């Protein structure tokens with residue numbers, strides 16, 4: 031089903047590239063069926079063409095009528111302008127997928143044609159290698175067949191979760207923004223490794239394998255994170271000392287607050303757009 035779909039990405043930034051890479055690596059969509067556009071950065075389109083074999087189009091040259099799926103991948107502040115610009119080029123049977131953080135499905139539906147099929151998605155940049163944790167919400171006009179196509183498409187980028195709209199903010203806090211917390215953690219692991227005498231590259235490799243091993247343990251073993259943690263922790267041993275330092279320095283609280291902060295920002299983005307709409 032998927033290999034017949036023509037897909038246009040509106041927005042050619044980090045998330046668009048991660049999705050393109052996921053699609054191409056999956057080999058389930060021929061590159062020449064993927065079109066990508068932005069506002070005015072032709073060098074960026076050329077770069078994506080060269081790297082992935084997709085077709086970069088200046089916005090004015092992109093005929094949306096010939097595509098099946100339109101992916102909105104611009105910043106939240108730019109979505110209203112984008113919706114205005116595409117509305118009358120679309121037919122309601124075409125599927126619009128938005129990856130824009132904080133923007134509710136109903137807002138997108140309200141600013142497109144009556145009956146437009148819409149799906150809201152929250153991927154993360156691990157889509158690049160087919161390892162995203164991706165959530166989606168189906169819009170009110172979206173057919174079961176279109177949901178199946180979207181699931182097939184999103185599966186090229188990783189694991190998918192169908193959620194209620196109300197859970198998208200917390201999902202964004204955990205999974206959409208989540209890779210950044212892990213990278214930040216690695217930055218600190220690397221710093222400590224260097225201070226302990228390792229070179230940066232070795233410290234990073236050790237840190238990555240440790241995170242990967244722990245992640246796989248949580249996936250494959252039938253034990254809670256707390257149980258797994260206890261198995262690492264010998265009484266009065268090194269781990270107990272490390273965990274105590276984490277507690278003293280608010281490590282757990284910091285992780286919790288990072289997720290809550292991102293969740294809250296996702297909500298705010300939604301309110302800001304609502305305000306913008308009601309002011310007009």
Ligand SMILES: NC(=O)C1=CN([C@@H]2O[C@H](COP(=O)(O)OP(=O)(O)OC[C@H]3O[C@@H](n4cnc5c(N)ncnc54)[C@H](OP(=O)(O)O)[C@@H]3O)[C@@H](O)[C@H]2O)C=CC1
Pocket residue numbers: 040041042043044045046067068069070071089103104105106108111112115129130131132152153154155206207
């Ligand atoms: N980065 C991430 O990890 C994730 C991002 N997202 C969401 O994805 C969206 C994009 O994020 P990201 O890729 O990081 O952002 P970037 O700033 O990297 O890219 C934004 C892109 O949108 C383009 N753009 C803006 N307005 C228009 C328009 N009217 N028509 C065509 N193109 C337009 C820009 O083009 P130009 O350069 O020409 O201005 C640019 O290519 C955001 O809404 C974000 O919330 C969701 C999950 C994860």
Ligand SMILES: O=C(O)[C@@H]1CCC=N1
Pocket residue numbers: 131202206207
């Ligand atoms: O930082 C952001 O707003 C986007 C959404 C999730 C990840 N990046």
